[in-house]
Amino acid sequence: MRGPALPRPGSLTARLVATTLALVMAVAVLIAVVATLGVRGYLDDRLDDDVRAALERASRPGPGGTQPWDDGQPGPGPGDVDLDGDGDGDRRGPGDVRGQGVGTLTAFLFEDYEAGLGDVLVQEEDGGTARQQLSAAALDVLGDVPVDGEPHDVELPGLGSYRVIAVAEGGSSAVVAGLPTDDVDDVVGTLVAWEVVLVLLGGLVASVAGLLVVRRQLRPLREVAATARAVAALPLSSGEIDLTERVPDRLSDERTEVGQVGAALNALLTHVEDSLSARHRSEQQVRQFVADASHELRTPLATIAGYTELARRRPDRETTATALGKVEEEARRMTSLVEDLLLLARLDAGRPLAEDTVDLTRLLLEGVADARVLAPDHRWRLDLPADSVEVTGDEARLRQVVTNLLTNARKHTPAGTTVTVTATPDGFAVHDDGPGFPPSLLDHAFERFARGDTSRHREGGAGLGLSLVAAIVEAHGGEVGLASRPGDTTVTVRLPRR
Numbered sequence: 001m002r003g004p005a006l007p008r009p010g011s012l013t014a015r016l017v018a019t020t021l022a023l024v025m026a027v028a029v030l031i032a033v034v035a036t037l038g039v040r041g042y043l044d045d046r047l048d049d050d051v052r053a054a055l056e057r058a059s060r061p062g063p064g065g066t067q068p069w070d071d072g073q074p075g076p077g078p079g080d081v082d083l084d085g086d087g088d089g090d091r092r093g094p095g096d097v098r099g100q101g102v103g104t105l106t107a108f109l110f111e112d113y114e115a116g117l118g119d120v121l122v123q124e125e126d127g128g129t130a131r132q133q134l135s136a137a138a139l140d141v142l143g144d145v146p147v148d149g150e151p152h153d154v155e156l157p158g159l160g161s162y163r164v165i166a167v168a169e170g171g172s173s174a175v176v177a178g179l180p181t182d183d184v185d186d187v188v189g190t191l192v193a194w195e196v197v198l199v200l201l202g203g204l205v206a207s208v209a210g211l212l213v214v215r216r217q218l219r220p221l222r223e224v225a226a227t228a229r230a231v232a233a234l235p236l237s238s239g240e241i242d243l244t245e246r247v248p249d250r251l252s253d254e255r256t257e258v259g260q261v262g263a264a265l266n267a268l269l270t271h272v273e274d275s276l277s278a279r280h281r282s283e284q285q286v287r288q289f290v291a292d293a294s295h296e297l298r299t300p301l302a303t304i305a306g307y308t309e310l311a312r313r314r315p316d317r318e319t320t321a322t323a324l325g326k327v328e329e330e331a332r333r334m335t336s337l338v339e340d341l342l343l344l345a346r347l348d349a350g351r352p353l354a355e356d357t358v359d360l361t362r363l364l365l366e367g368v369a370d371a372r373v374l375a376p377d378h379r380w381r382l383d384l385p386a387d388s389v390e391v392t393g394d395e396a397r398l399r400q401v402v403t404n405l406l407t408n409a410r411k412h413t414p415a416g417t418t419v420t421v422t423a424t425p426d427g428f429a430v431h432d433d434g435p436g437f438p439p440s441l442l443d444h445a446f447e448r449f450a451r452g453d454t455s456r457h458r459e460g461g462a463g464l465g466l467s468l469v470a471a472i473v474e475a476h477g478g479e480v481g482l483a484s485r486p487g488d489t490t491v492t493v494r495l496p497r498r
Contacts, residue, residue, distance in 0.1 A: 017210045024206040025199065032195035039191055043184040044163075048151045050101075051165050055177035057099050058106045059169060102129060105162055105178040107142050108169070118142065118176070120159065134159075142166070142176050153181065161185065223248070224262050231269060281444065297337070300330030340464045347471040353394040360398070360495075361388040364421055364428055367402040377415035383422040391427070391495040393476045398495075401472050404465045405430045405491055427478065427494040437484040445482055446470035469493075 100106065100121050107118030118134035134142075137157040145152050145166045154162050164178030248262075307323035361384055368382045391398070409419045413434030420431045437445055446466050469491075473480045478495040 016214045020210040025203050028199045040188050051179050054104045058177045059175050103180045107176040109174045147174050303330045347475050358395045363402050371406045375410040379418040381420040389423045397472045401469050404469050429492045431490045433487050436486045436489045
């Protein structure tokens with residue numbers, strides 16, 4: 001069975017696994033160090049207690065009140081040294097171990113006797129015990145031990161590491177007792193070895209388990225990334241885009257971190273889809289406008305060319321006057337179209353408008369009066385407040401807004417339609433009871449080049465009227481709204497008050 005694949009260096013999985021492993025190893029090493037120090041301290045305390053007990057037994061007087069170094073035998077023996085001046089040889093008897101255990105070190109140091117006396121209780125092959133005399137080098141090392149009753153670690157030549165305690169005995173002597181630290185060192189060494197093995201094994205287990213857990217936890221993130229890659233592979237440069245890829249609902253729950261990423265990606269894809277759809281609509285509208293503008297310009301140009309040719313062939317006064325009249329009319333139409341496009345371009349460029357005090361009430365009165373003359377077959381109504389409505393803006397451009405809205409209502413409603421213009425404290429509204437806007441045009445009525453009819457007849461215009469209204473109102477810092485259904489259409493204009 002194959003193990004889990006190793007993560008790529010620098011990947012989020014690798015960093016998370018490495019961080020987890022580092023934390024596990026750090027905690028494991030800390031526990032191991034604390035455990036080792038605790039065990040070492042406990043064993044050292046036990047060893048110190050044993051050393052103190054050995055010292056107490058070594059300092060205890062022998063039978064009959066003899067000193068610890070005196071064997072109590074009368075007269076000097078071979079090799080005995082008279083340490084207390086009583087005429088007998090002072091040394092330990094071979095059997096005088098005073099209940100000490102194997103490995104116990106006992107030494108007696110004297111100011112008047114440079115070498116001192118000392119031995120170590122050792123285990124013999126037959127199971128018995130024997131005393132091994134300390135060498136002069138070992139006694140020299142013990143002579144440097146502070147006589148303070150506290151345990152000290154020493155390294156004795158030929159014997160190894162010992163834990164010893166030295167106390168004063170009388171005015172001119174000191175007793176030293178000690179036990180080997182081999183058992184403590186062996187226990188601590190074994191403990192450290194096992195800790196090293198367990199820490200390494202724990203690190204290995206943590207690595208494998210961390211890799212599996214992290215991969216499992218990051219699986220939703222990989223699915224989100226897969227959605228992003230699928231979207232990135234789509235051709236989004238042109239044409240109509242069908243952007244249906246989304247992060248599944250189960251991965252877009254914002255209560256989780258991955259869900260927040262998924263929800264953000266879905267919101268981004270929605271915005272991108274809307275933008276691409278708007279771009280496609282704009283491209284289509286531009287194409288439609290190019291066709292409409294070509295038609296709108298081709299017709300007057302053809303008319304101008306035709307009447308010019310007619311005037312050339314029939315240079316009489318009447319024909320020439322008729323031709324010049326038509327040429328002038330068509331030139332006005334082309335000029336109006338070009339001026340509308342130029343105004344939109346200027347507004348897009350952020351050209352500042354005048355900031356004068358404009359009597360909106362007067363503009364509405366004049367606009368409705370002109371509309372009554374141009375469309376007497378419509379019913380025109382004007383609803384004005386008692387006080388005049390004044391706003392801040394460019395009078396010529398605001399007049400164009402009023403004219404465009406009334407012209408739009410006049411051209412796109414049948415005869416007999418009632419058009420009501422109502423002034424409000426912050427603008428005005430134009431309402432009619434005509435057929436209304438087509439549903440397909442309602443959401444895009446204020447976009448440029450949008451047209452309600454596709455027949456391209458002259459009365460329909462180039463589709464710039466409402467887009468000019470929206471651009472001018474927005475340039476004044478206002479807003480325009482549209483609500484339309486058959487028999488009830490209202491365009492609302494709000495402007496900043498004076």
